[in-house]
Amino acid sequence: MIPARDDHFYITSTGRLARRLRRQFVNSRIDEGRRCWKPLRAMDLNSWLKELWRDSWPDKTEAPEIILLKLWEELAESNPPPSPLENDLGLVRLLDENFKTMIRNKIDPSSGSPSTPLVEWRRKICASFTRTLRSRNYFHPSELPLKVCREIEANRIVLPDTITLAGFDSPAPVEADLFSLLEKRCTIEYLKDQREKATDMEAIALPSPEQEVIYLAHRLVEDARSLPLDRIGVIVPDLDAYEASIERSLRDVMGENEPADHQWFNITLGGTIYDLPLIKAAMLPLLFILAGETKDLFLSLILSPYYGYWKGKRQDISRADLIWREASIGSGLSALLSLVNRKNRGTKEKIFHGNPRTLLPLFGIKSTSKKSADDWIKALDDTWSHLSFPVISGEEDTLAWNHLKEIMADLGRHLSSVRMDAHEFLSWITNMASHKKTKVGASEDAGIQIMGMVESRGLDFDKVYVLDMNDRSLPQPVRPLPLLDGTERHSVQGATAEMQYEFAEKAFQNLMLTAKDITFLRAEEENSKPLTPSPFWIGDERRESLNIWRTPTPAWLRADWLRLAHEESKKAVTINHHEPDSPIDPETIPPVLSMGKIETALACPYRFFVSTILGMEKLEEREAATSPMERGNRLHRVLASFTEKMRGGNINLEKERARAMDLLFESADEALSDCAGDPLWEVERRRWFDEPGLLISWLDEELRHRQSGWICIEEEMDFKDLKNENWPFSLKGRIDRIDHHESEGILCIDYKTGNTPPSADVISRLKAPQLPVYLLALREATIPAMEKYCKEKRILSAAYMQLKSAEDIKTSWILGTDPLLDEWTEVIAKIGRILKSGHMSADPFPVSKVDKKDQICEDCPFLTLCERGLYSDLPNAEKDGDEGTPY
């Protein structure tokens, strides 16, 4: 770097170079022992032009971004883009960017030889744009160099005597014109680059971009042992693509930056304002309304730390999600809140702070009609205010909040009376926020400097790494510029391969001056796709790879997590299991078990422990509509009500079918009474009754059943105290229906709205206890109303009735023979003994006769609670008849 002189005025191509010159100047002054000095006059070209323009006290000014966008939008409204393009902020921004590009490249955006409809449209709209802007005393910021030139030519601007230009290896055409003019008016010097061309170079090829970054991190730590961090530079042509992985790796091997004091590294790029969490959180109320008031966004709003309104309560309130999931409520603020109101008043109180009116501001933004930007700003601001937004924590939040205030102020200032809907309002905010870059708390004066090609102009380091030396980034891909025609495109920098090459060549020459010692890196492949080296790749490459998992370097062992893992891995010769679970207190087993619970216990004692004793449930994802369980419950209700009414009315189904149908409809109406008119339940009703209705088919089946002599005698019969001397618990349950036949005896029916277990699961595999237990309850006469039937020692049988669809009604019967029931009594006793022992280890079907027991684990929701899930290889995905998908 050349020493900067205080009597010179430096104009640089980038702000970073100007800052670097100024910093260098400060250092030289301090080295000279000075306490106070006039700072070096160095600034980037754009800032200087702004200053010159401002100081000329013109009667026209640069239009703010928002004015520009709004104007484009208005013009595109009155002069719509050719179909199917839509006039939205995306298109508007593209117009603006293209306008800027054309001005910079001295292309008249408003005229040209006849071209495509899109180009013609652009020309037309650009002409109106320039006219209208002028009439409002504005001009486009890209026109500033032209404006300044005119002012200089008219002698309305006072120029310094001598100007030194730095870092302008590829000036845009308007800049080149400006410099020529300056040369005529004052002394122009070009900063003599005293940097030396690199002499120590190496080229290293790594297998993949991931390896490239891992290797880079390793080398940076190595270098940092002998060089001041800020003397090491990393230049990445496409920094966007590498930023996250470099930052991640450097955080690993170096540590987090401490912005106020010490620094490890500085990456010049930064996210956009829209990426800042505070901004995302700020948009939640609007997003919530626009997305149809979804439960998830409401939950996000409640859980967001930026909303002080729910401070200290948000964990509690979030449990409302359990209620919403259970009821399959996925959207609608009123629906969500009224359900909480019904089921858990405490939560409701917490949501509302006791006063339901406090959420009203949220509804202030719930408007489908258009209103002015001012009204929107006020409505959103009120919502924020009521919900105590934002809770600031740290410099980044302050910065984000200031940015947001700025955007809102800009909107208010420039669009105050413009009418828009909520979606357009949100678009304005997000569009403004996502086009502004921000970076918090990093210094260009300390730490390893990581930057793009442009920022590296004019800088020098002791050691530089250049990444991604592949031809995808050097030269850069050709710019498509769709709003320009062929001739125009050929005048724009970067619009042809030739221009990009030329640009890359200059950039590469600049790279070669950034340090005497440069390491060029490139990845050979990405996702198995071979990458082609950049034409500037210096050749004679060395192929390297770094396996931090096998042979970690001292540099990478700085990553705590990796070091700890390696240290532990060295110690562990074999897998060192945790201590096995000790038995639990048998007293914790509930004295009474339901059918579902005994079935779970039979399937796996550990699953029983988790679901029954710990009371654990998986947080099931909400279905888009009515839940199968709810549909099943209502169907059960219809059937129970119907059979009861039939019996009560002493109706003969065969002879009085029409009446029976009426009763069936009546029962359905009752079961659906609380959701009458709900379109979702109307579909279910149609499933029941529209041809081929499930209930119609069922009625036919019922008729056949009754014709063969069966009479329904009870429905929904509870039994509570089914005991056995060998069982450590009693069983309880509810039988959907009980039928009687003069000669066939008693039949218990269980309606299944899903699949029924195969008979073998009941008879031979001993997996499905439900029907045998019902029969045991009957045999042991534990059902009060059934005593008179059971005492007579009738034949007992049970059946599943599958009611999946009209065509899928089937009944599978089992005969309740004493041997079968005795065998089941013993099976339950065995599982009882296991539970009583307190050993609740994961053991699929410990007492049933089942092959491929492991298959139950595949769908177990509690695998992350289970030792089996931790240590054994997961069950094999291979199933009989499943030949796998070949892609």
Place this chain on the structure above:
Amino acid sequence: MKEHLIDREERLAALDTTTSHHVESPAGSGKTLLLTTRFLKLLSEVKHPREILALTFTEKAAGEMKNRIINYLTRAGRKSSPIDSLDKELLELGKKALEKHQDSTQIITSSNGLNIMTFHGFCNYVARRAPLEAGVAPDYEIIDEETQSLLMNEVIENYFRSSLSYPEGSMERISLENRLLHYNNNWKGLDNELRELIGKRDRVRDLTVFVREAGGRGLSNIPEILKERMRPYIEECLEDLRRIFTSCDPGMRWKDFVCHLEEKGATIAAMMPLSVPEPLWEELSSWQEIGEILLTRSGTPRRSLGPKRGFYDNFGKTEWGKSISDMDEDVAKRLYETMSYPSFHDTGSDVETLSDFIIVAADVIERYESLCRKRHLTDFVGLEQAALRVLDENNPSDLHLFLDHRIQHLLIDEFQDTSRIQWTLIKRLCDGWVPGDGRTVFIVGDPKQSIYAFRNAEVALFQEAKSGIPLSGHGVLPLSIHTLKTNFRSSGRLIAWTNELFGKTVMADPRPEADEVSFSPSAPAGKKDDRSLLSLNLFADEDNERAREKEAKWLARRVRRAFDETGGEKSIAVLLFTRNRLTRYLSAFKEEGLPVQVQEGLSLVKRPEIGHLIQMTNLLAMPHDDLAWASLLRSPWCWFDITTLLGISKQSPESWRDKIRMSATRDPKLRDIVNATDGAFLRVGRDPLGKIVKKLWADLNGPAETARLFGMAGVANCHEFFHVLEDMEEGIPLETLKRLRGAMERLYEPADPTLSRSSVQMMTIHRAKGLEFDIVFLPYLDWKPIISGPPVSPPYLLERIPGGEGKNVIAMGGDRRRGVASKTYDFLKKIKKERRWGEAKRWFYVASTRARDSLIMSGVAKIKDDIISAPDNSVLKWVMDHEGINDRDTAHIVEAENKMLSIYVNPEIGPSVRVTADHEPELPEPYELFPQRIPHRALPPSSFRSDEPEPRYAMERAESPSEDAVIRGIVTHRMLSTYIKRSFLPSEKAVAMTLVHEGMTCETANTMAGEIVKEVGATVSEPFLSGLIGRSHPIVETEWPLEYLTEGGGIRSGIIDLAVFDGTSWWIVDFKTSRPAEGDNLEDFLQMEEKKYTPQIDHYRSMLKNLIHDDSQKIRAGIYLTALPLWREIKNI
């Protein structure tokens, strides 16, 4: 080119750059070399490098081609020495190309300069340049799978919600309800259907247009349209049948035959058509009647031809009877096939169901595309459609015309994988060409390697292209046809065996309607070491499971042996038809201690450590997820006994988070966990979720515990998970979680990073395409292609009609409530199955031809009473049938060892040769390193203020000074500076514009500008100030920047509004635009201002003092209140 090659002439001909070519290039025949050579040759001839467009199907292929070409050009440029004669030829071509393009030598050595791209890359290129014609937003982004999945969620959820809220009886609502009922009110089923339809919307577009056109009135015509699509195929089949049926008895003399039966009083005669039916669909039932009369139910010619069947006694012994029982096999087969044809009256499904389907599909597709347009997004289907629009033949865009003018030579690689849309694109690109105008097309591929039907590849297009490229209005662009034969890759033995197997068995008698292709044999390139190994290893056991286990164990040991024998020098691949047995094989390899690189092996989400990290993420995003909390306690990094869990569950609070918190008061270990999670929760919503989860994992000793239980591979899995989680960051935890869930489904465990790069790789056949290995293991030959893949009876079938120019036919599966599907549905299902079967043959071909030296196959066979047989419809059956060992005694098979293929039944598994790991070196000490101190940060003197308390509800609404006042101050300062420098005061209009520029509204600016001009005018004419700024003083500086090193080493900067040296004293003037409010006491106000600005003035004073270094020069400093106007000196303290 080597002279001895048997296809030398074909190869040379294919390099003729003046004509177009169609080259069939079987596996290992040097297709890429041919392409490279042609490209270089063309490059040396064309005026501009971008006159050549090379299209490939994968990024990988494009990258490889690009690399090869650029490598030759670069080497030619460097004048590298050739390695052999072929290399010399290519370098020579490279040299010529460089000479031809001397002006752009550098350009052609960069890929920007060469048009080598994938089809999708080309579509993108086209759409970006002509967005209007493409119908896309000019700045569109291509979405990834996660984004697409989320978009679909949004679209479908909105669709359900809004359609059901339409009034009862509206078309949209009825259609949706009907579709739901079709699914038996199973929402999930319909949701899946809609997702799938969005993915293949290009295939139903020709039908969904009916919904929009004519307000849906055309919908009733759809069944007729579909029928017309079916007709040509069915009638072509009937035509074939009629041709062969009438070439032999009884068809040849059918009338005589019927008359004979009538005469003999056979009752069946009454049921027979009097003449041979015409090959018309309407006459299908007559054909079917003939079939029923002449054939048994299983499709064989009837032998029982007695009165029971309607014939007469002893008919079977007559000439006519014999003509039936001895019926030609082909005639019988085709006649039997007519039984599966849908009748003319079968509509595939009723009009209503089909209409509902189309209405729903059209609605959802429209919503999806509209959302994509609105968000400026597109997927790959959208991209292809966009390119098609740009290259619309009826309405050519400027870009189309430009491309037509620019592109002189088109090269298409892997043409066998072309889809109908891609073929259309190619045709449109060549549309304006004239045969003989010097422009050429070069198509290369191998139909036997077409394995991408699931991406809409149509292998039949390869054949179709042989007839040339249709040019609108002027015939076709002819292609000269070449078939390469030389195989440079495999050993002679391997080539001979594959020629035999595929030529005589697997690909013999191809059925084009099932997309089957004919086999063309290859010949070895020259003398090759033919000690190559070719074996089939059969595992048979009455217990199938045991046989599978044996195969897995054998495979691991056999691969280990091959690895050891070759010293790890040769490449070994284990190729899999599906991932289905991956776990089993990997377990066996693990047991054997053999390092294997697995490409897309096991699902990452199934790893226990990842399951726990997902739970940790759930917990942070949804603190009410009790299962996630309990899982944390059972995670490898926490692990509590179930007794503790039980104790916690008994705590009174409802949520597990609070239960744990309560229990932690007595348990230090739990307390640590609570502290760690509390720390994490402080950052949830503020920091990226990935960063928080990783930190929590580290705080809970996750790295060490993961390593202890799962080794470094487990830690690497966690590392991968954190990357993914960070990539999925959305800024809102629940939204991040949603994206993560979608992404996890598609992630695989990375290759075990602790293994040194192994020469053994395991991958699916699809992954292996385009690769070659020294030794290939091909296990699981018992795979049954037909029963694999998607469910056998999907709710609807959308299938391309054979020979129907890519037209699709839809048939609905049975209503879930009824369960009966139409005949058309069954017919399409059959076509689908047959195509799948045809494609499986090509998978097998691809797998078998990857090997250079050895191909070692294995599979599980059935065995009963020592008779060994292959499972029906399996790949193994082809091999065993071909080798004549199916349904044979195992003893007989042993004798077959000296055949080309060595066959072993239950081969010895052999002892394990597991090698113990070398002693690993000690871990080095990590380097010690320190961050760098940030040097002196320059701070303005006004920056002294106390820190704000945090956290706070920051609403700096009323407290902050008015923004307009700040702007007024800025502009006033600037005006004063201008005046001092240039004795010039700007106009009111200029001041107003400046105020606007600084952010003031026009209205306020116009009002305030006058006030400011007045105020500044008064200020500069005020005696004190006008005296100071008079030009007579030696030094007058305005807006004077200074920097100053403080005692503490910090730097303060400041801009002095006005500094004047009058020869003896320095004057520092700081302009202030503040003013007393109405009713304020002036002196009080002045005192307050003085107090407020004293520190700042002091700093200016000491800055100046340090600058001038002259104690004799007195410094007088103070504030100047422009509004009053008034100078107030502030004395030095």
